Amino acid sequence: MGRPMQVSRYWRHFKEKYRLIGGKCKNCGHVHFPKRPVCPECGGKDIEDFQFSGKGKVVSWTIVRNPPSGYEYYKPYPIALVELEEGPVVLAQLTDVDPEEIDFGMEVEMVTRKVREFEEDGIILYGYKFRPPIK
Amino acid sequence: MRKPVIIGVGLTPVGEHWRLGLRDLAAEALLNAMEDAGVDKVDSLYVGNMASGSFIEQENLGALIADWAGLGNIPAVKVEAACASGGAAVQEGVKAVMTGLEDVVAVVGVEKMTDVWPSDATRYLAYAADAEWELFHGVSFVALNALIMRRYMKEYGYTEEDLALFAVNAHANGAKNPYAMFKKRIKVESVMKSPYVADPLKLFDASPIADGAAAVIITTEEKAKEFVDNAKMVEVAGMGRAIDTINLANREDLLILKAAKVAAERAYKMAGISVNDIDFFEVHDAFTIMAALSLESIGVAERGKGAMLAKEGQIAVDGNYPIQTLGGLKARGHPVGATGVYQTVEAVWQLRGEAPNQVANAEIGLTQNIGGTGSNITVNILRRV
Numbered sequence: 001m002g003r004p005m006q007v008s009r010y011w012r013h014f015k016e017k018y019r020l021i022g023g024k025c026k027n028c029g030h031v032h033f034p035k036r037p038v039c040p041e042c043g044g045k046d047i048e049d050f051q052f053s054g055k056g057k058v059v060s061w062t063i064v065r066n067p068p069s070g071y072e073y074y075k076p077y078p079i080a081l082v083e084l085e086e087g088p089v090v091l092a093q094l095t096d097v098d099p100e101e102i103d104f105g106m107e108v109e110m111v112t113r114k115v116r117e118f119e120e121d122g123i124i125l126y127g128y129k130f131r132p133p134i135k
Numbered sequence: 136m137r138k139p140v141i142i143g144v145g146l147t148p149v150g151e152h153w154r155l156g157l158r159d160l161a162a163e164a165l166l167n168a169m170e171d172a173g174v175d176k177v178d179s180l181y182v183g184n185m186a187s188g189s190f191i192e193q194e195n196l197g198a199l200i201a202d203w204a205g206l207g208n209i210p211a212v213k214v215e216a217a218c219a220s221g222g223a224a225v226q227e228g229v230k231a232v233m234t235g236l237e238d239v240v241a242v243v244g245v246e247k248m249t250d251v252w253p254s255d256a257t258r259y260l261a262y263a264a265d266a267e268w269e270l271f272h273g274v275s276f277v278a279l280n281a282l283i284m285r286r287y288m289k290e291y292g293y294t295e296e297d298l299a300l301f302a303v304n305a306h307a308n309g310a311k312n313p314y315a316m317f318k319k320r321i322k323v324e325s326v327m328k329s330p331y332v333a334d335p336l337k338l339f340d341a342s343p344i345a346d347g348a349a350a351v352i353i354t355t356e357e358k359a360k361e362f363v364d365n366a367k368m369v370e371v372a373g374m375g376r377a378i379d380t381i382n383l384a385n386r387e388d389l390l391i392l393k394a395a396k397v398a399a400e401r402a403y404k405m406a407g408i409s410v411n412d413i414d415f416f417e418v419h420d421a422f423t424i425m426a427a428l429s430l431e432s433i434g435v436a437e438r439g440k441g442a443m444l445a446k447e448g449q450i451a452v453d454g455n456y457p458i459q460t461l462g463g464l465k466a467r468g469h470p471v472g473a474t475g476v477y478q479t480v481e482a483v484w485q486l487r488g489e490a491p492n493q494v495a496n497a498e499i500g501l502t503q504n505i506g507g508t509g510s511n512i513t514v515n516i517l518r519r520v
Contacts, residue, residue: 034267034268059389066333081389127271
């Protein structure tokens with residue numbers, strides 16, 4: 001169930017998912033993630049790529065104990081809303097962290113990790129996760 | 136515009152209907168509603184359903200259900216707005232009657248959820264979120280609500296016990312509803328002892344996966360007199376619907392259901408009422424946190440005070456702001472695409488004065504149905520004729 005047969009479905013988002021590239025409105029300068037066709041701030045339609053630093057803070061978090069099918073292997077795993085230092089909020093898994101240590105405002109940085117595997121002949125999905133910064 | 140009134144309601148009990156498929160449930164509710172209204176044919180059918188394609192590999196529900204219920208060659212379509220599909224279907228039926236295009240309209244909300252494994256159900260429900268930017272990361276719908284719940288507790292200083300009061304109230308009311316999935320009272324401790332599904336959200340903060348169908352028959356005030364007495368008529372006095380960002384992370388403010396606010400304001404304006412005129416509120420408590428946020432967003436409580444209403448005992452049937460008068464999603468059950476129509480049926484019972492858990496002298500009721508994490512919300516105002 002839910003098995004993706006189309007590599008293109010995931011490949012088309014490689015800039016966002018591997019590198020955290022979003023959008024910046026050329027009219028008002030508003031930055032957002034993911035990149036949209038219309039600026040959510042001013043309605044401008046001239047949007048350029050914008051590279052986020054990958055640094056942010058935890059706004060809220062949870063531990064997924066009953067995942068959707070396809071993610072059972074990884075359970076339980078923490079998921080957070082991370083506010084990037086440039087402003088936008090993104091949802092992602094936290095990694096390399098003791099769940100007990102997660103807190104409001106905890107500093108995190110983006111890393112590219114494996115998000116999901118399918119059957120032996122299936123594709124492997126990679127994407128951003130966040131972890132406490134390596135000191 | 137013509138005045139739309141509901142003249143008949145029908146439903147199945149909510150639960151795990153192992154012997155009944157989607158078409159059986161829908162036809163039963165529909166035929167019950169037609170019998171209640173005293174009509175033997177309808178001009179059209181609107182089906183509220185969220186995810187039949189995922190749950191039972193069946194789309195084209197308009198044809199499936201109208202055919203199975205013997206309604207003939209009428210127009211029949213499915214209306215989808217995630218968990219708000221039922222509320223949206225009622226609105227589409229009302230619009231058809233108001234504009235004069237159709238005279239007698241049937242609306243049925245139906246969902247068959249228990250034919251799949253729970254983890255698959257969890258996946259299909261998450262299709263109401265953003266597939267690329269939320270589900271991709273392994274988030275469940277419960278987890279998205281848990282993110283909001285944790286932030287709400289932090290922002291306003293509430294505890295898990297405080298939010299559990301919404302579940303306790305829902306069960307107290309559901310215990311009196313013969314159609315409810317859980318007819319059993321619970322205590323705060325029962326909620327606290329239930330396991331975490333996505334911390335801090337526990338099993339008893341969440342509404343159950345269930346099967347069920349509910350239906351209403353809508354016509355004009357003029358035409359209604361041909362079928363029923365005034366006592367049976369309930370006017371759909373106002374309605375509103377609005378969307379918000381599908382991706383929770385893209386919201387300006389996590390703790391306001393902007394779509395509910397916009398939809399409620401439209402509905403109040405159309406009905407010519409203010410929130411103070413409303414006698415009871417069937418809000419969308421898919422999770423306890425959503426009950427709190429809903430009360431704030433539709434103007435019953437100020438920001439951050441929704442859970443306070445539960446603490447003060449104001450949400451009980453004899454309180455100032457009765458909610459979930461027949462169990463809500465938590466105790467009646469949440470067959471997702473059917474829920475908005477169940478709410479409508481329950482509001483009709485209250486306004487006819489025939490509810491098994493009656494709000495005294497109810498004149499005006501509100502139903503609020505949420506799709507996604509607040510990304511698609513309907514608000515309907517029903518009034519005694």
